[in-house]
Amino acid sequence: QVQLQESGPGLVKPSQTLSLTCTVSGGSISSGSYYWSWIRQPAGKGLEWIGRIYTSGSTNYNPSLKSRVTISVDTSKNQFSLKLSSVTAADTAVYYCAREYITMVRGVTWFDPWGQGTLVTVSS
Amino acid sequence: DIQMTQSPSSLSASVGDRVTITCQASQDISNYLNWYQQKPGKAPKLLIYDASNLETGVPSRFSGSGSGTDFTFTISSLQPEDIATYYCQQYDNLPRTFGQGTKVEIK
Numbered sequence: 336q337v338q339l340q341e342s343g344p345g346l347v348k349p350s351q352t353l354s355l356t357c358t359v360s361g362g363s364i365s366s367g368s369y370y371w372s373w374i375r376q377p378a379g380k381g382l383e384w385i386g387r388i389y390t391s392g393s394t395n396y397n398p399s400l401k402s403r404v405t406i407s408v409d410t411s412k413n414q415f416s417l418k419l420s421s422v423t424a425a426d427t428a429v430y431y432c433a434r435e436y437i438t439m440v441r442g443v444t445w446f447d448p449w450g451q452g453t454l455v456t457v458s459s
Numbered sequence: 460d461i462q463m464t465q466s467p468s469s470l471s472a473s474v475g476d477r478v479t480i481t482c483q484a485s486q487d488i489s490n491y492l493n494w495y496q497q498k499p500g501k502a503p504k505l506l507i508y509d510a511s512n513l514e515t516g517v518p519s520r521f522s523g524s525g526s527g528t529d530f531t532f533t534i535s536s537l538q539p540e541d542i543a544t545y546y547c548q549q550y551d552n553l554p555r556t557f558g559q560g561t562k563v564e565i566k
Binding site for chain 1: 460490491493495501502503504505508509514546548550553554555556557558559560
Protein backbone atom coordinates (compact mmCIF):
# COMPACT_ATOMS: atom_id res chain seq x y z
CA GLN A 336 0.00 0.00 0.00
CA VAL A 337 1.19 3.47 -0.86
CA GLN A 338 2.79 5.52 1.91
CA LEU A 339 3.97 9.13 1.88
CA GLN A 340 6.70 10.70 4.00
CA GLU A 341 7.60 14.37 4.23
CA SER A 342 11.15 15.53 4.85
CA GLY A 343 12.96 18.83 5.10
CA PRO A 344 14.19 21.50 7.50
CA GLY A 345 12.03 22.14 10.54
CA LEU A 346 13.24 25.72 10.90
CA VAL A 347 13.38 28.36 8.20
CA LYS A 348 14.37 32.00 8.58
CA PRO A 349 11.99 34.78 7.55
CA SER A 350 12.32 35.84 3.89
CA GLN A 351 13.99 32.54 2.99
CA THR A 352 12.58 29.64 0.99
CA LEU A 353 10.88 26.67 2.60
CA SER A 354 11.74 23.41 0.83
CA LEU A 355 10.08 20.08 1.52
CA THR A 356 10.13 16.70 -0.21
CA CYS A 357 7.54 13.95 -0.14
CA THR A 358 8.79 10.43 -0.80
CA VAL A 359 6.25 7.94 -2.11
CA SER A 360 6.75 4.27 -1.25
CA GLY A 361 4.74 1.15 -2.03
CA GLY A 362 3.86 2.28 -5.54
CA SER A 363 5.04 4.33 -8.49
CA ILE A 364 4.36 8.05 -8.48
CA SER A 365 3.81 7.77 -12.23
CA SER A 366 1.07 5.17 -12.19
CA GLY A 367 -2.65 5.75 -12.01
CA SER A 368 -4.84 8.83 -12.04
CA TYR A 369 -3.33 10.76 -9.19
CA TYR A 370 -2.46 14.29 -8.31
CA TRP A 371 0.24 14.75 -5.69
CA SER A 372 -0.67 17.51 -3.29
CA TRP A 373 0.58 19.71 -0.48
CA ILE A 374 -1.70 20.83 2.34
CA ARG A 375 -0.76 22.78 5.47
CA GLN A 376 -2.22 23.33 8.91
CA PRO A 377 -1.14 26.09 11.32
CA ALA A 378 -1.21 25.02 14.95
CA GLY A 379 -4.76 24.79 16.23
CA LYS A 380 -6.23 25.83 12.89
CA GLY A 381 -7.80 24.30 9.83
CA LEU A 382 -6.43 22.80 6.63
CA GLU A 383 -5.25 24.88 3.67
CA TRP A 384 -4.66 23.36 0.25
CA ILE A 385 -1.39 24.66 -1.22
CA GLY A 386 -1.34 23.00 -4.61
CA ARG A 387 -0.83 19.84 -6.62
CA ILE A 388 1.13 18.29 -9.46
CA TYR A 389 0.30 15.57 -11.96
CA THR A 390 3.06 13.24 -13.06
CA SER A 391 3.05 14.98 -16.44
CA GLY A 392 4.29 18.03 -14.58
CA SER A 393 1.03 19.95 -14.81
CA THR A 394 0.45 22.04 -11.68
CA ASN A 395 -2.34 23.88 -9.90
CA TYR A 396 -1.76 26.30 -7.04
CA ASN A 397 -3.89 28.06 -4.47
CA PRO A 398 -4.23 31.65 -5.74
CA SER A 399 -3.51 32.92 -2.23
CA LEU A 400 0.00 31.42 -2.44
CA LYS A 401 0.55 31.14 -6.18
CA SER A 402 3.19 33.87 -6.44
CA ARG A 403 5.40 32.10 -3.89
CA VAL A 404 4.81 28.37 -4.56
CA THR A 405 6.53 25.87 -6.81
CA ILE A 406 5.68 22.18 -6.82
CA SER A 407 7.84 19.78 -8.82
CA VAL A 408 8.11 16.04 -9.33
CA ASP A 409 11.08 13.70 -9.72
CA THR A 410 9.71 10.43 -11.05
CA SER A 411 13.15 8.77 -10.97
CA LYS A 412 13.23 9.22 -7.20
CA ASN A 413 9.50 8.70 -6.69
CA GLN A 414 9.34 12.09 -4.99
CA PHE A 415 7.61 15.41 -5.32
CA SER A 416 8.64 18.68 -3.72
CA LEU A 417 7.35 21.98 -2.43
CA LYS A 418 9.15 25.31 -2.46
CA LEU A 419 7.59 28.32 -0.75
CA SER A 420 9.54 31.54 -1.07
CA SER A 421 9.69 34.70 1.04
CA VAL A 422 8.31 32.98 4.10
CA THR A 423 7.00 34.79 7.17
CA ALA A 424 5.79 33.64 10.57
CA ALA A 425 2.35 33.14 8.99
CA ASP A 426 3.80 30.21 7.05
CA THR A 427 4.57 28.32 10.26
CA ALA A 428 2.51 25.14 10.06
CA VAL A 429 2.46 21.39 9.80
CA TYR A 430 2.90 20.58 6.12
CA TYR A 431 1.29 17.43 4.75
CA CYS A 432 1.76 15.74 1.42
CA ALA A 433 -1.20 13.73 0.15
CA ARG A 434 -2.35 11.85 -2.90
CA GLU A 435 -5.50 13.07 -4.59
CA TYR A 436 -7.14 10.13 -6.28
CA ILE A 437 -9.21 11.04 -9.32
CA THR A 438 -11.83 8.39 -10.02
CA MET A 439 -13.43 7.79 -13.39
CA VAL A 440 -16.85 8.34 -11.80
CA ARG A 441 -18.06 11.93 -12.27
CA GLY A 442 -14.63 13.22 -11.33
CA VAL A 443 -15.04 12.15 -7.72
CA THR A 444 -11.77 12.69 -5.87
CA TRP A 445 -10.39 12.46 -2.39
CA PHE A 446 -7.14 12.88 -0.47
CA ASP A 447 -5.76 9.52 0.60
CA PRO A 448 -3.24 8.59 1.81
CA TRP A 449 -1.58 11.43 3.68
CA GLY A 450 1.94 11.70 5.03
CA GLN A 451 2.36 12.04 8.77
CA GLY A 452 3.10 15.75 8.44
CA THR A 453 6.16 17.80 9.24
CA LEU A 454 6.26 20.94 11.35
CA VAL A 455 7.99 23.90 9.77
CA THR A 456 8.65 26.91 11.96
CA VAL A 457 9.56 30.26 10.46
CA SER A 458 11.71 32.15 12.91
CA SER A 459 15.02 33.98 13.06
CA ASP B 460 -12.93 30.27 -3.76
CA ILE B 461 -15.74 28.11 -2.41
CA GLN B 462 -16.17 28.75 1.31
CA MET B 463 -17.07 25.80 3.51
CA THR B 464 -18.76 26.61 6.82
CA GLN B 465 -19.07 23.93 9.46
CA SER B 466 -21.18 24.01 12.58
CA PRO B 467 -20.81 23.69 15.42
CA SER B 468 -17.11 24.44 15.86
CA SER B 469 -17.09 22.10 18.84
CA LEU B 470 -19.46 19.80 20.67
CA SER B 471 -19.53 17.61 23.73
CA ALA B 472 -21.65 14.47 23.81
CA SER B 473 -21.99 11.28 25.81
CA VAL B 474 -20.92 7.83 24.68
CA GLY B 475 -23.78 6.36 22.66
CA ASP B 476 -25.21 9.73 21.63
CA ARG B 477 -26.07 10.61 18.07
CA VAL B 478 -23.79 13.39 16.83
CA THR B 479 -24.55 15.59 13.83
CA ILE B 480 -22.26 18.09 12.11
CA THR B 481 -23.34 20.35 9.27
CA CYS B 482 -21.30 21.79 6.43
CA GLN B 483 -22.55 24.54 4.14
CA ALA B 484 -20.92 25.47 0.85
CA SER B 485 -20.97 29.03 -0.47
CA GLN B 486 -22.22 27.74 -3.82
CA ASP B 487 -23.72 24.58 -5.30
CA ILE B 488 -21.13 21.80 -5.22
CA SER B 489 -23.47 18.93 -6.17
CA ASN B 490 -22.23 15.89 -4.21
CA TYR B 491 -18.57 16.89 -4.43
CA LEU B 492 -17.86 16.71 -0.71
CA ASN B 493 -15.67 14.56 1.50
CA TRP B 494 -15.42 14.16 5.28
CA TYR B 495 -12.19 13.53 7.20
CA GLN B 496 -11.36 12.66 10.78
CA GLN B 497 -8.24 14.07 12.40
CA LYS B 498 -7.00 12.84 15.75
CA PRO B 499 -4.48 14.95 17.71
CA GLY B 500 -1.01 14.83 16.21
CA LYS B 501 -2.16 12.74 13.27
CA ALA B 502 -2.92 13.35 9.61
CA PRO B 503 -6.55 13.53 8.49
CA LYS B 504 -8.19 10.25 7.53
CA LEU B 505 -10.85 9.92 4.84
CA LEU B 506 -14.19 8.72 6.19
CA ILE B 507 -16.83 9.69 3.61
CA TYR B 508 -16.43 10.54 -0.07
CA ASP B 509 -18.90 11.92 -2.61
CA ALA B 510 -21.07 13.16 0.26
CA SER B 511 -22.46 9.81 1.33
CA ASN B 512 -20.11 6.96 0.44
CA LEU B 513 -18.36 5.22 3.33
CA GLU B 514 -14.66 4.59 2.78
CA THR B 515 -13.67 0.94 3.01
CA GLY B 516 -12.97 -0.13 6.58
CA VAL B 517 -14.74 2.82 8.20
CA PRO B 518 -17.34 1.81 10.82
CA SER B 519 -20.95 2.00 9.71
CA ARG B 520 -21.85 4.34 12.58
CA PHE B 521 -20.42 7.11 10.41
CA SER B 522 -22.61 8.46 7.61
CA GLY B 523 -22.97 11.48 5.36
CA SER B 524 -25.79 13.04 3.39
CA GLY B 525 -26.72 16.13 1.44
CA SER B 526 -26.17 17.76 -1.92
CA GLY B 527 -26.00 21.23 -3.39
CA THR B 528 -24.95 23.53 -0.57
CA ASP B 529 -26.03 21.71 2.59
CA PHE B 530 -24.42 18.57 3.96
CA THR B 531 -24.63 16.55 7.15
CA PHE B 532 -22.19 14.18 8.84
CA THR B 533 -23.54 11.85 11.52
CA ILE B 534 -22.09 9.52 14.10
CA SER B 535 -25.02 7.31 15.07
CA SER B 536 -23.57 6.17 18.39
CA LEU B 537 -20.56 8.10 19.66
CA GLN B 538 -17.65 5.94 20.82
CA PRO B 539 -14.62 7.03 22.88
CA GLU B 540 -12.32 6.44 19.90
CA ASP B 541 -14.33 8.98 17.85
CA ILE B 542 -12.80 11.88 19.79
CA ALA B 543 -11.30 13.96 17.00
CA THR B 544 -11.79 16.98 14.80
CA TYR B 545 -13.89 16.45 11.69
CA TYR B 546 -13.47 18.39 8.45
CA CYS B 547 -15.56 18.67 5.31
CA GLN B 548 -13.78 19.33 1.99
CA GLN B 549 -15.15 20.30 -1.40
CA TYR B 550 -13.71 19.16 -4.71
CA ASP B 551 -16.12 20.87 -7.07
CA ASN B 552 -13.53 23.47 -7.91
CA LEU B 553 -9.98 24.64 -7.35
CA PRO B 554 -8.64 25.59 -4.93
CA ARG B 555 -9.74 22.66 -2.83
CA THR B 556 -11.15 24.07 0.41
CA PHE B 557 -11.95 22.66 3.82
CA GLY B 558 -14.37 23.60 6.55
CA GLN B 559 -12.86 25.05 9.69
CA GLY B 560 -13.39 21.81 11.59
CA THR B 561 -15.66 20.49 14.35
CA LYS B 562 -14.00 19.24 17.51
CA VAL B 563 -15.90 16.36 19.09
CA GLU B 564 -15.37 15.66 22.78
CA ILE B 565 -16.84 13.23 25.29
CA LYS B 566 -19.08 14.70 27.99
